[in-house]
Amino acid sequence: MLARASIVILLAAGFASSAVRADPLDAAVGKALFDRQWIPAPSSTNGTDGLGPLFVSRSCTGCHARSDGAHVATREDGTQDIVGAVVRFGKADGITDPFYGLELQTNAVPGLEPEGSAHFLPELKYTLNGPALGAGIHAGVRLALPLFGKGAFNDVPDDEILKRAAANARDAGPVKGRANVTPRGVGRYGWKAAHVSLEEQVAHAFAFDIGLSSPLFPLPYGDCTALETTCLAMPNGESPDFEGRELSSQMIGVVASFLKSLRARPVTEESRLFAATGCASCHTPTLRTKDGREIPAFTDLLLHDMGRGLDDGVGEPGVKSFEWRTAPLISGRVPPERRRYLHDGSAATVAEAIEKHSGEAEHARGLFEALRPDDKTRLVDYVNGL
Ligand code: HEC
């Protein structure tokens, strides 16, 4: 019932998926789609099916609980694990696994076996139900990113990102960020700044994490590869009601509107200590949008060589395995004791995350280590409070 009601609202609302500000009605419908537990096709409710056939989670909330990022939770056996982490497969140049594709699909619709299972704490351990990984394919962990304040990144013009890369290139210092320039524009979403727009990131998540196709990613079988023939033989939920896909572009647009409604805390005080320790040369406190707003960012949206310690061998097209987008230091609602830091969650605290900074951030790490203990605490508290 919810489905049909939402669709009616969708049709009546008139969308502007790239609108600068979130329309409250679109955002409400978008939240319903964000929270929806999708079900396998075919079902009697056309608007809720299309899950999988392979999937990692049935909903966005499954990984982004309360619209936030990954968090630590206690398993039934009393041990701890990360909720909202995925295993990515690839080579340093971004080629994905010939059998498993981009991501380990840990769930499947009835009648189909999942690709395997994974635990993330104390470290990555995964099993595969099919063949071994292809030659030269590595496995890497990616944590679900917090979503507060991220919608506004969509409104940052390419030039605002490119000008910082140009300034880095001119400067004599060690920080040499570069933009992920793609044929579609400058990438800004994801650990590797792979996606150029919020809509693209949302459509990608639907396709690869949940198994739902849309006009941007017309993949009714999600991450199933040509070798996964059992998966390809399952029914899908594509329908003429949704531009021939499982989700229409309007549905992607309202989810993007919902994300735009998740505001970051305003930047009230800029910390001199943060800048003096070299953090702000990558974690730029604010960025300017095309309509002149200063938005909280704590990222330059550039890719940086973070050294071999953060190189997991899994690159993406045009982005090397040791290059990472400066992580936006916008905390969501997960309390620090239930957070993990860095792309793979290998750091339990902010201080541990800084200790793993190397490559272009080696200098800043040195400055941090040289701080007096009380200044270290002040800096960590500042970061946790953003
Ligand atoms: C299986 C877990 C999972 C599910 C389900 C999931 N995500 Fe994510 N999300 C992630 C991971 C992991 C990343 C980082 C991916 C990367 O960059 O490699 C991410 C990144 C994002 C980002 C980028 C944030 C930033 O800082 O750039 C957005 C936006 C997002 N997800 C929205 C969604 C939406 C909307 C849905 C539902 C359609 C969704 N996600 C479903 C795990 C998930």
Ligand code: HEC
């Ligand atoms: C050369 C650019 C650069 C500098 C300088 C830098 N960082 Fe980072 N920072 C990054 C990148 C890139 C990541 C993501 C790395 C990863 O996940 O592998 C990151 C990640 C982090 C994280 C983890 C965030 C998360 O959500 O997981 C924290 C915390 C952090 N940085 C704090 C700092 C502090 C504090 C300083 C100053 C002492 C600093 N950084 C200096 C580039 C930089």
